[in-house]
């Protein structure tokens with residue numbers, strides 16, 4: 155697809171699935187419950203059709219309330235959440251998954267994508283969570299399943315513990331200063347869609363001289379250049395904001411295009427795992 159043709163409705167087909175995922179998502183980490191409802195409503199009004207939450211964020215019910223309150227039909231919004239930790243066995247882990255689905259979409263509802271939040275709980279926790287997610291997928295409570303913060307070794311492990319391969323998604327920290335190229339390359343080869351968390355580097359780099367020069371060239375803000383870079387790399391960026399004007403601005407990225415030179419300059423900012431502000435994966 156030519157970069158010019160990107161739009162807020164761009165989406166990617168998911169390998170081995172009948173579903174697609176909108177290419178831009180709205181993140182809600184650190185969005186307090188009440189604020190989260192109004193931020194999600196604002197995001198839906200601004201045209202986002204994809205919201206990324208997690209059990210850890212303690213705002214799944216708020217996302218669910220916003221979905222109910224909004225006039226956008228459920229099937230037009232893509233909802234992702236993440237399981238934080240396993241129970242004692244697959245069944246108790248599955249119960250945790252169902253609790254999230256109910257908070258987000260009611261008793262007969264579904265979640266579009268459920269991820270394992272982190273591999274850090276160890277091999278047994280990873281196995282229980284993956285098998286619980288497979289069960290939820292089989293029962294239609296979850297359309298697709300994937301992972302987050304997974305290195306290559308953790309993705310390879312799935313082949314021996316589960317029936318579903320490949321994971322639909324790997325959600326990792328990604329921005330010009332932390333490009334995780336080995337992991338991204340592996341995902342591409344295996345048809346695993348890469349989601350970019352912290353796409354705005356949490357606004358820590360607005361004065362970076364390379365970034366500023368590209369902003370001036372296109373007469374846009376650092377947030378817009380960063381989201382655009384992520385989209386043009388073929389990632390699924392998940393910019394978060396609780397500020398209405400920023401929610402709009404972070405998705406106002408379809409009237410300009412970064413050229414080869416801009417992309418090369420931004421690609422040149424990579425600091426490997428030293429550039430991570432949350433964590434780089436362990437391959």
Ligand SMILES: NC(=O)c1ccc[n+]([C@@H]2O[C@H](COP(=O)([O-])OP(=O)(O)OC[C@H]3O[C@@H](n4cnc5c(N)ncnc54)[C@H](OP(=O)(O)O)[C@@H]3O)[C@@H](O)[C@H]2O)c1
Nearest residue numbers: 181182183351352353354355356357377394395396397400
């Ligand atoms: N899987 C994981 O382990 C993991 C880890 C981290 C994040 N995530 C996901 O990825 C999403 C995005 O990551 P993130 O929230 O950590 O970081 P981010 O999206 O890079 O940055 C969010 C921060 O930047 C500020 N901001 C937003 N738009 C701005 C703008 N236009 N100008 C200046 N500042 C702006 C926000 O402030 P205001 O809200 O005050 O506007 C907030 O403090 C999360 O919300 C979450 O859904 C996942």
